Amino acid sequence: MDITAPVKPPKQGKKKKRGGFFLRLLGFVFAACMILSIAVAGAVAFVLWKVSQELPDYEKLARYEPPVMTRIHANDGRLIAEYARQRRIYVPITAIPKRVIDAFISAEDKNFYQHGGLDIQGIIRAIVTNLSAMQSGGGNMVGASTITQQVAKNFLLTSDQNIERKLKEAILAIRIERAFTKDQILELYLNEIYLGGGAYGVAAAAQRYWNKALNELTLEEAAYLAVLPKAPSRYDPIKHQKRALARRNWVIDRIVENGYATAQEGEAAKEKPLTVLAKRYGPQIHASEYYAEEVRREILDRFGEDKLYGGGLSVRTSLDPRLQSAARDALVEGLTRYDRSNAGWRGAEKQIEIAGDWGKTLAGIPVWKDIEPWRLAVVLEVSGSEAKIGLRPGRDRQGQLVAERETGVIPASQVRWTRKSIQSALKPGDVVYVAPLEKTTKKKDEEGKETEVSEAVPGQWSLQQVPKVSGALVAMDPHSGRVLAIAGGFSFHQSQFDRATQALRQPGSSFKPLIYLTALDNGYAPNSVILDGRICVSQGRGMPPWCPKNYSGGGAGPSTLRPGIEKSRNLMTVRLSRDIGMPVIAEYARRFGVYDNLMPALSMSLGAGETTLLRMVTAYSMIANGGKKVEATFIDRIQDRYGRTVWKHDKRDCKGCVAREWTNQSEPELVDVLEQVVDPIAAYQMVGIMQGVVTSGTARRLASLNRPLAGKTGTTNNYKDAWFIGYTPDLVVGSYVGYDQPKPMGRSATGGGLAAPIVKDFFEEALKDVPPQPFRAPEGTIMMPVNHQTGLPARKGGAGTVMEAFKPEQVSAAAAAAARGEAVADDGAGDSYPSYPTQPRQRQRPGRSPARRRPHRRRRNAAVRNAPDSSGASDRHAERVGSNPMNMRRSRCAEGVRACISFNTPKVTTRIGCEPKPRRL
Numbered sequence: 001m002d003i004t005a006p007v008k009p010p011k012q013g014k015k016k017k018r019g020g021f022f023l024r025l026l027g028f029v030f031a032a033c034m035i036l037s038i039a040v041a042g043a044v045a046f047v048l049w050k051v052s053q054e055l056p057d058y059e060k061l062a063r064y065e066p067p068v069m070t071r072i073h074a075n076d077g078r079l080i081a082e083y084a085r086q087r088r089i090y091v092p093i094t095a096i097p098k099r100v101i102d103a104f105i106s107a108e109d110k111n112f113y114q115h116g117g118l119d120i121q122g123i124i125r126a127i128v129t130n131l132s133a134m135q136s137g138g139g140n141m142v143g144a145s146t147i148t149q150q151v152a153k154n155f156l157l158t159s160d161q162n163i164e165r166k167l168k169e170a171i172l173a174i175r176i177e178r179a180f181t182k183d184q185i186l187e188l189y190l191n192e193i194y195l196g197g198g199a200y201g202v203a204a205a206a207q208r209y210w211n212k213a214l215n216e217l218t219l220e221e222a223a224y225l226a227v228l229p230k231a232p233s234r235y236d237p238i239k240h241q242k243r244a245l246a247r248r249n250w251v252i253d254r255i256v257e258n259g260y261a262t263a264q265e266g267e268a269a270k271e272k273p274l275t276v277l278a279k280r281y282g283p284q285i286h287a288s289e290y291y292a293e294e295v296r297r298e299i300l301d302r303f304g305e306d307k308l309y310g311g312g313l314s315v316r317t318s319l320d321p322r323l324q325s326a327a328r329d330a331l332v333e334g335l336t337r338y339d340r341s342n343a344g345w346r347g348a349e350k351q352i353e354i355a356g357d358w359g360k361t362l363a364g365i366p367v368w369k370d371i372e373p374w375r376l377a378v379v380l381e382v383s384g385s386e387a388k389i390g391l392r393p394g395r396d397r398q399g400q401l402v403a404e405r406e407t408g409v410i411p412a413s414q415v416r417w418t419r420k421s422i423q424s425a426l427k428p429g430d431v432v433y434v435a436p437l438e439k440t441t442k443k444k445d446e447e448g449k450e451t452e453v454s455e456a457v458p459g460q461w462s463l464q465q466v467p468k469v470s471g472a473l474v475a476m477d478p479h480s481g482r483v484l485a486i487a488g489g490f491s492f493h494q495s496q497f498d499r500a501t502q503a504l505r506q507p508g509s510s511f512k513p514l515i516y517l518t519a520l521d522n523g524y525a526p527n528s529v530i531l532d533g534r535i536c537v538s539q540g541r542g543m544p545p546w547c548p549k550n551y552s553g554g555g556a557g558p559s560t561l562r563p564g565i566e567k568s569r570n571l572m573t574v575r576l577s578r579d580i581g582m583p584v585i586a587e588y589a590r591r592f593g594v595y596d597n598l599m600p601a602l603s604m605s606l607g608a609g610e611t612t613l614l615r616m617v618t619a620y621s622m623i624a625n626g627g628k629k630v631e632a633t634f635i636d637r638i639q640d641r642y643g644r645t646v647w648k649h650d651k652r653d654c655k656g657c658v659a660r661e662w663t664n665q666s667e668p669e670l671v672d673v674l675e676q677v678v679d680p681i682a683a684y685q686m687v688g689i690m691q692g693v694v695t696s697g698t699a700r701r702l703a704s705l706n707r708p709l710a711g712k713t714g715t716t717n718n719y720k721d722a723w724f725i726g727y728t729p730d731l732v733v734g735s736y737v738g739y740d741q742p743k744p745m746g747r748s749a750t751g752g753g754l755a756a757p758i759v760k761d762f763f764e765e766a767l768k769d770v771p772p773q774p775f776r777a778p779e780g781t782i783m784m785p786v787n788h789q790t791g792l793p794a795r796k797g798g799a800g801t802v803m804e805a806f807k808p809e810q811v812s813a814a815a816a817a818a819a820r821g822e823a824v825a826d827d828g829a830g831d832s833y834p835s836y837p838t839q840p841r842q843r844q845r846p847g848r849s850p851a852r853r854r855p856h857r858r859r860r861n862a863a864v865r866n867a868p869d870s871s872g873a874s875d876r877h878a879e880r881v882g883s884n885p886m887n888m889r890r891s892r893c894a895e896g897v898r899a900c901i902s903f904n905t906p907k908v909t910t911r912i913g914c915e916p917k918p919r920r921l
Helices: 020-053 058-063 098-108 120-136 147-156 163-179 182-192 202-210 219-227 241-257 263-271 289-303 305-310 321-342 358-363 508-520 561-566 570-580 582-591 602-606 613-624 680-696 700-705 751-766 813-819 857-866
Strands: 070-073 079-083 314-317 375-382 386-391 407-411 430-444 450-464 470-476 483-487 529-532 557-560 635-639 645-648 710-715 722-728 731-738 782-787 801-806 898-902 907-912
Touching: 058 163, 070 289, 070 305, 079 289, 098 147, 098 182, 098 219, 098 241, 147 163, 147 182, 182 202, 202 219, 219 241, 219 263, 241 263, 289 305, 289 314, 289 483, 289 635, 321 470, 321 483, 321 731, 321 751, 358 375, 358 386, 386 430, 407 430, 470 613, 470 751, 508 561, 508 570, 508 582, 508 602, 508 613, 508 680, 508 710, 508 722, 508 751, 529 561, 529 570, 557 561, 561 570, 561 680, 570 582, 570 602, 582 602, 613 680, 613 710, 613 722, 613 731, 680 700, 680 710, 680 801, 700 751, 710 751, 722 751, 731 751
Parallel strands: 070 314, 407 450
Antiparallel strands: 070 079, 314 635, 375 386, 375 430, 386 407, 430 450, 470 483, 470 731, 529 557, 635 645, 710 722, 722 731, 782 801, 898 907
């Protein structure tokens, strides 16, 4: 037996594999899942990579400047108006109260300070909640966006509802969290979000709903703001008050739950009603719309539309709220006064049914917002002594009509101006305008002085009518050109056309002071004599001669410059203009800003050219301030959103004004940089002459104010425009009245009878508590008493004597010394002034008795001619007018004087022909 032979192993049966299929299936599933996961991960990675390539640059948030509204303030800081496409007030996070921050975090993202951009717990909770809501078929869907995600969406993305936008939002949220602090993110969010009512950001919303600053908000108010980011229109406090109140209370519960308020504070806040203000934008100072519109236009021209509506500019204007109210009241009173006396009653505004609730019907009639204290009313009953009226009902804080219906009466005496009986003028159902009836009473102040006070009579009203005639009023500081008040018409809501700055009107005689000032600055003296007599000027071949006339018709003969202004004599002005030369006058008109290029025609000397009221007031300001050039301005200073001054009107440099504390240094001095356009003494001479307009001229109505006032009236041809511009040493006020489509207003519509009372009413209110101040005479001015008519020296206090201002070169040394009160050597005459014969010396002829003595005409004229007249020359050019005591003779230059003008220094440097020599006293 061969033991080396191979031995075959015993046959064994096949072992049955246990679980092989399950394992293979499990492996397959695992492998498939791994492959799928890798594929999904790859796809997700590719999508994320692709999406991230199209992401906006989130770093621009660091440079982001949101559009912020421009705010216009009065000179006392009160808000006038706001301009914006998005009403936003940007405030830093340090200025936002913790109560407001806590409310928004509780309502929007309670884990804001814990997550890194995405709130995973919030996402899971939102998924579960939304799935439950879908299965139950009801309930509200909730979101899981964090505050950071909302910042990414609002600043960098659109509001499209798709997966791509949500992915971009998530990626940006993570990147923003890594680049910015939580406070920076919260600051962007609270200033960017839209909170309804046209308000963007929490600061603008606080003003919109409660007119409060953020630090003044209560717990319930802050909670309501936190309600609005979700859906401002859904939680509108007026339309959906119950829904908004429920949501506000829910936010208060979240605030308490997160520990930001106690339970007692929360319950007390939930008991408070949801009270917000009705929507209210626009000027917050009565009747300041015209002023705000002028400021808006200037900012638009200076900085452009983007800066105006989104630059966040803070504009401090020169508007004085008290003077603005006085300007509007004075203009409305003047227009109404003329309309009543000339136009009469035109009837009711409208007719309505008074059965049922007449208040609701009356409230539906639109009314202009800037006509307070006028109100719309409906006539309910009419009797022989009065008419019972119902007043248009107001609205509460929520904008709802008040339930109370206010009534009153119109006494028959307040309808008398209609020239009709009360029963024929008014009928039940008539819709009319009424104003509170006021009565004047005398009361004693704290010092025991009696003052007149106007008080409204309770329940009584006066009938009013919107005037057809219009006009404007401007008040200005003459030393700086700052416009203190402007009224551009009866109502801005009736017509936005500003008649103070946009209406081109003929100034008429109010232009004459510039003619006379030009003369005074070029050799004339206040006592220079001009003939007030008939004059005709050739207009060229084939044209009839131009023959101007005075208002009174005739002439007054030789007169000094003063009567030419006081009585507004056209003939004197034309002669003076012809003597000076219209090119010289045109240059002075350009210097004073009245005209840019005045036509050198003699008719322009009577105010035939067109200009604006603002330009005329600016020119008068230069006369009042001593001949210094000023530019009208509505704005004092403009600051950007960061508080930096980007523009200011005052160009003076004050180096010492930046000191933080006083260390015994001298006070800073401001150097006057205003250009001197005329001689200051010449300007003061014009002031003295224009004071006569108020004391004894065409504006005597203002004399009752009992204070130094100067001014000039103006009336155009056919009484189409009536002007008056008056001023004190520190305030210039001008007004004009006329139809927008010029037409005659009637023979009584003169500047003194129509425009001057408007300025007077304004001065009464504006200067009520201001002590009178005299006009300030420049250094070197010599005051001398002269005769009002002849201009000859006179005794102070005598009849017809006025004090005139003279330049030193216009007065002799002896007269100047006498004016200063110095002793003058006696030359034998016994007087400081030379004596002038009031009657010519008479010579007795031989053989004639004293009873038959007659003056010899030649000797009489010689006596006057040889007397030292006020000009110091016997050959002064003028026109002969009979045998006048001023000895005016015809000369070769009577038809005019040619002049050579240097426009670098626009003064008359050379006269060809006859040189009018200055009069010397």
